[in-house]
Amino acid sequence: MNFYDGELMREAFLLRGYSETDDPKLADVILFHTCSVREHAEERVHGILGGLRAQKKENPNLVIGVVGCMADREGQALFEREPHVDIVCGSRHFPQLPSMVDQVLGGEERVLELGEAKAPVDSPIRDLTGRPSSWSAHVAVMRGCDLNCTYCIVPSVRGRVESRPLAEIVHEIQALVQSGVVEVQLLGQTIDSYGRDFPKEGRPSLAALLDQLADIPNLLRVKLITLHPAYVDQELADAMARSPQFHRFLPVPLQSGSNPVLRAMKRGYSLDQYRRKVDMLRNAMPDLELISDWIVGFPGETDADHVLSQEAMKEFQFLQSYVFQYSPRPGASSFELLDDVPMSVKKTRNHELLALQREISATRTPTMQGRTSRLMLEGVTKGDAGIWYGRIDNGHYAVLPAGINRKAGQFHEVKCVGYNGKSLTAKSLQLLGEPASPAPSMSLPIFGQSFS
Ligand code: SF4
Incomplete structure (x- = not known):
């Protein structure tokens, strides 16, 4: 979601005539798009901000802003700790950033925008200028979260669930597809709660959205x-x-294999309830592969709890896992709990879970050999000129030998003919689709003015 919000911010500035620079010394505006999930990320932002003090002194017209969850969390205190910061902009206000920069350039000393915003973050019709890839696009379908996991500050900084109207999402995706997009990644903090904030009678659902997207020709993959x-x-x-x-x-985060830890996290399910949901999904789609997030070292997590997480990882046979070491965050209710698992133990548990995940993935992918699937080309592998990689329909990586006119976003029917120790090796049976040329009506605006 943060990545996507970064795209929207980029769009907002490009449309105002700004251009980008990779060199911070050449920049007139520097914005830090921040995450508060882990303390380390915030400390890095403070570290880099500190390094900009001299540049701001040399060039007082330089505008520096901190945007996103860290701005929401620290608020006014950010100005006190970093007096050279001009803008503190919460995660629900970033579409107004160019105006905030104007305010600073117009003489306002500091601009602070936090909490609820008057207008929704996602505009009904999105301009496509800032999209980083011509064939794949992020689309937020809802924002916020109604749950209350004890380690998480998302609900407090991003607010409760706000779903976008279904017709608005479909319209945006149709426009993206017309401009050459073949894959959309639908985003939401709890995307399966999409629509639940609308009145019960006739409210939209993620299931209804998937059904409507099925009617869009040339939309080849939905994540x-x-x-x-x-x-x-x-x-x-x-x-x-x-x-x-x-x-x-599909990402369906379990977080822990221990019921006492899940309860302490207030995740809202037991291991057995999670098992029933996975069964429901796998009964409907036997080839489904799952991704999980894990938190190791949550307060009170014992060695026995950790073993239960390892057992759960084996039982559910995730194809991929993201493992995070617990980090107490002010504003989250678990902040009050004693962070009693030593850092060295968190690190060990982190390594152990990742090692186990590698083992599981290495046994699952080879079982796909011999299958026919569909492969979306994402890019060329490093070192092997001309060898393309991508994921097949259920997420396994596969590589495809060089061929004429291969390009990212191409969708091939493939036969998985082997396994090279990391990925499947595939043979193209036929080209099923590829990004269309951008339609004239979606051509990009002209950039007149450059500020960098
Ligand atoms: S479901 Fe839990 S972890 Fe996810 S955003 Fe909501 S509160 Fe945070």
């Missing part, structure tokens, strides 16, 4: 990030199963 197990239901599982575009590689 979802990220689900919460509590919201998974049969209607959604069935819609995923019948969608011709749905990428069967």
Whole structure:
């Protein structure tokens, strides 16, 4: 979601005539798009901000802003710790950043925008200028979260769930597809809760959205990030199963294999309830692969709890895992708990879970040999000129030998003919689709003015 919000900010500035520079010394505006999930990330921002003091002294017209969750969390205190910062902009105000920069350039000493915003972050019709790739695009379908995991500050900084109207999302995706996009990644903190903030009668759902997207020609793949197990239901599982575009590689974070730890995290499910949701999904889509997040070293997590996480990882046979060492965050309710798992133990548990995940992935991918699937080309492998890589329909990486007119976003029917120790090796059976040339109506605006 942060990556996507960065795209939207970039768009807002490009449309105002700004251009980008890789060299901070040449910049007139420097914005830090921040994450508060881990303390380390915030400290890095403070470190880099400190390094800009001299530049600001030399060039008082330089505008420096801190945007996103860290701005929400630290607020006014950020100005006190970093007096050379001009803008502190919360995660629901960033579309107004160019105006905030204007305010600073117009003489306002400091601009602070936090909390609720008057207008939704996602505009009904998105300009495509800032999209980083011509064939794949992020699209937020909802923002915020109604849950209350004790380690998480997202609900407090991003607010409660706000879903976008279904027609607005479909319209945006149709426009993206016209401009050459063949893959969309639908985003939401708990994307499977999409629509639940609308009145019950006739409200939209993620299942209904998947059904409508199925009617968009040339939209070849739809990815979802990220689900919460509590919201998974049969209607959604069935819609995923019948969608011709749905990428069967799904993030359904478990976080821990221990019921006492899940309870302390207030995740809202037990291991057995999670198991039932996974069964529901896998019964509907036997080839589905899952991704999980894990937190190691949550307060009170014992060695026995850690073993339960290892057992759960084996049981559910995730294809991919992201493992995080618990970091107490002010504003999260677990901040009050004693952070009693030593750092060295967190590190060991982190390494152990990752090593186990590598083992599991290495056994799962070779089982795909001999299958026919569809491969979306993403790029060329490093070192092997002309060898393309991408993911097949259920998320396994596959490589495809060089061929005429290969390009990113091409969708091939492939046969998985081997395994090279890391990825499947595939043979193209036929080209199924590729990004269309941008339609004239979606051509990009002309950039007149450059400020850098
Ligand atoms: S589901 Fe839990 S971890 Fe995810 S955003 Fe909501 S509170 Fe945070």
